[in-house]
Amino acid sequence: MPARRHRLRSGMSRTAQHELDLIMQHDASTPGKPGVDLLDIDRLAGELVPVRRLRVREGLAIALAMMAICGLAIGFGLGVRGDVANGVPHWMFIARSATLLGLGTAAAAAALSSASPSIGGARRTFWTWTLAIASVFPLGAIGVWIGDFRSLDDARRFLDPQYGMQCLRMSALCAAFIGTAMTVWMKRGAPVSPNRSGWLVGLASGSLGAAAYSISCSENVVMYIGTWYTLAIAGCAIAGRLIVPRVLRW
Known part of the structure; x- marks a missing residue:
């Protein structure tokens, strides 16, 4: 012994x-x-306490509900686009809103699913294809800037910070509410990759926040959409990467 x-x-x-x-x-x-x-x-x-299983659709419903609330608040506060109010929305509004909603929903599903890691489960990567589709707008803005010299005066007007700051402010404000709700929901789980989750939460909340503001934005020009909406979403993605991982640490 x-x-x-x-x-x-x-x-x-x-x-x-x-x-x-x-x-x-x-x-x-x-x-x-x-x-x-x-x-x-x-x-x-x-001492064991039963824990309710996390379901991605519940977290996704919370994110979309927050987007809808932000959209209603913006509609009442800033007004609704005239074509939407008249029931005949412009095709660019439909394309823009559908792209933002699709990108935000796909990224949110990927972020929320990371809170319930599993072995052998399918990894949600559909958001990468949606992001590729959404890149048409910033690429189109660059193409207009480079190729169409006749529109330089309009380009300068659309790139004026005073002209697009409202887009940035309102999209970021909505994204803050949406991202906070998603992060609180994800803390109930066990995200194994906080950095990746931070990028996805920022990308999702920025896209859904921009979609909420889109109901009031009257611009239908690719130069404006590709510039200010891209800046808003990119800024939210960076903020998500910097903030969310600190909150999700075990």
């Missing part, structure tokens, strides 16, 4: 050595299997 105890004690911390000595003393003085009587299995099992 002393030789066995010496081998077990080698390399241990003082706390571990003390616990080992207690178990050895208990084993030497009482019958039964070594160390078993020191573990109160019933007490440990009684």
